[in-house]
Amino acid sequence: MKRINKTFLTFLIALLPMMAMAQIDGEFIKPRTGKFLLQNATVHTITKGVLSGASVLIENGKILQVGSNVSADGAEVIDCSGMVIYPGMIDSGTTLGLAEVSSVAETVDYQEIGNVTPNMQALTAVNPNSEAIPVTRVSGVTTVIAKPSGGLFPGTAALINLVGYTPDQMYAGFKAVAMNFPSSARRGRFDRRSDADIKKDNEKALKDANELMEKAKQYHELSSKGAELEYYPEIAQLAKVISKELPLMIEVNAASDIQNAIKWVKDMDIRVIFSGVKEGWRVADEIAEAGIPVITGPVQDLPSRQSDRYDAAYTNAGKLAKAGVKVALRTNETENVRNLPFHAAFAAAYGMGKEEAWKAVTINPAEIFGLGDQLGSIEAGKVANLIVATEDPFETRSQIMHVFINGYRIPLSNRHIRLYQEFLERSPDLNAN
């Protein structure tokens, strides 16, 4: 009996690898790093013009060389003849990775309880394995701001690259404290507060903000003089704005609020970025004069007022850029960040022009985030975030052929594509039973 068991067991163990193999349905393609030569394409560098018949050499996550006479030198050669190469696109405002299914509260991590929570870190809540990440990056969006939302100071936003299995691997080197500037606008049709109540709420919120900034200032002064301070994580985080370690990313949209926000920051010696800025076109000159960079979008959006032109949101980015504002674009999306190129196309068509629109999703955000020497263009020495496409990636008919993030060659698959492969010709089909 024992012997039979032993023989059987040996037999089973011998079979194990085969049994396991039977469960595996093909090779899994992983992102891989190495030395790559993207050969013979039209390279849109963004900062150094358009180079035709040019190649890009990548190694160790960086762009090594760009030009027409680049030798492979042991690199894996990828023929890009007839194709275009652009820098990976940057979406400057998303909740990607912070929510999986928006209506299921258990999967939503971009909003904390409390009105003053600047110490909440979006970066720690980003799920590197969110299904939406591979769905996003095959569109050519390689880098996004993951941003918390909610109260007056909802938390700290972070810039992430869409490759990696830990937040630290994804972190792209920029954080900002988010603020929702007290708003005179309504939150939607359901917001039935009276005009007087909105004004009252506003004044109180601004008073709170002033007090908090004052506290942060004291905190910073004391701590920089080496004082021993009580544990006060909210104010400690706001103090980083005072010390200019982090910028304040102020969400502000209605025209009068934008004017108030400009006034509010005027005498503060801090780094400021405006986000949203939906009615920016109404006060574009004032924003330009204040020299505050703007993250605006979504572009494909309704006007904020019934009386506005139908294309108010389409034209906003272009009007801001024309006034001299440095503009970056955002989708403000979670699962459809992949539409960033199409938002940029609409901005381009409605007054911004293609060149400016490309900057608004590449070099402009890189510079706004203080990463102008690392991201946002195809130049030697920069991080190898780039995309290869059959044609202008803003066009829907363009197919993205290769995506590199942090020098990793990204597999161009995701659940949407796998479902296409499974169901285009279903088996069993209709007639089988």
Place this chain on the structure above:
Amino acid sequence: MKKINILLALCLSLCLSFSWAQTPKGSVLIKNGTVLTVTNGTYENTDVLIQDGVIKKIGKDLNAPSGVTTVDATGKYVMPGIIDAHSHVALDVVNEATAPIVAEVRMKDVVNPYEIGIYRALAGGVTISHAMHGSANVVGGQNATLKHRWGSSNPEDIIMQDAPRTIKFALGENPTRVHGRGNGIQPRSRMGVEAILRNGFNEALQYKKAWEDFNKAKSQKGSTAVAPEYNERLQTLVDILDGKIIIHCHSYRADEIYMLINVARDFGIDKLVFQHTNEGFKVAPEIAEYTMGASVFADWWAYKFEVYYSTAFNAAILHRNGAITSINSDSAELIRHLYHEAAKTQRYGNLSDDEALSMITINPARQLGIDDKVGSLEEGKHGDVAIFEGHPLSSYAIPQMTFVDGIKYFDINEDQDDQRQQVSPTETVEPILLTEHNHRCMQDTEHLFETASALFQMNQ
């Protein structure tokens, strides 16, 4: 004498009201554009002549009959007016969420011709929208097919009177949430949804039989038969069973889609279109074989659990499997760029230009039962036309002019800053809406749930 006067007056007023009810029709010659007929190919340097609201001729070097204005479309693209098979634009209310079946409700009664959304849709080349009841009920109200005749103050003028009747159904999370969890009654599950449908149709069959029995008995000599009590709700279900109404069913998961196909087959219903249909791709062969197809989003997913396992290739898979497929907006925002949404089928599935354009023109027309009148540029069809700068499937396309029945309702060069027809007399300061409530499928059910923001997330 007096009687005759009254009769005359009645006649006159009847005549007048008939003439008022007649929709305005125009004539125009659109010269020298690239004409995308959708159903019969593309013609360069070609003219389209619309006379009295109808496409009279498509050809080269046409002359304008006297009194007909000419529009120069050189270098521009001329396509059929875009049709949105799922919209809530121009509706004052969307949901009658009081019972799992509210078939008697009519969206025609709540059409608001003043809504600026109509003009904004025109500015996206959209001439027809299917103004639908919301998705709170298993059997919702009857929808209205609208023609975007902006500028009228009469709701009747923007209703497409010769479109067939359609009705909204809804499966899955929305009706189970509203009734099962909100009101504590069936359905709370997808089992309950099927039961509501089968019970409803069986009751309708009994109702139909009761009337048939009565009508038979009534004709007997000396009959004392008493008529059954009239019930508009059941009569509407009977009309569905009799093939007089097209079902447009909000649905997401493959299992619930398959369930409704089976219910429809059991009751002999073949006028059935699925709406949203995010998992339609999983049962594409069945949808193709047994229904009038699916009307889908280009790329929406993951906003609620029942759309988590979606693919942006849905439209392409459905189409390749032979299902009639359209792309809709269900949104006051998306409706403005359906041409762009249709273009996404080229990114996700490599559809040809005509295939992509058919998803916002002839295919939704077929699903609304109006493809004999609109949905392509063909002689004899309505003069519903959109003119674009740039190919409409390019991301850089800009709609230039939109015509309904030969009358121009949008012209980018005549667009004013404020296009509202009417400003509320009680409004002192115009509200600024930052997150405009785009998606109104679940509007008017707010009271059933904790917060409006929770509602916003379950809208679609």
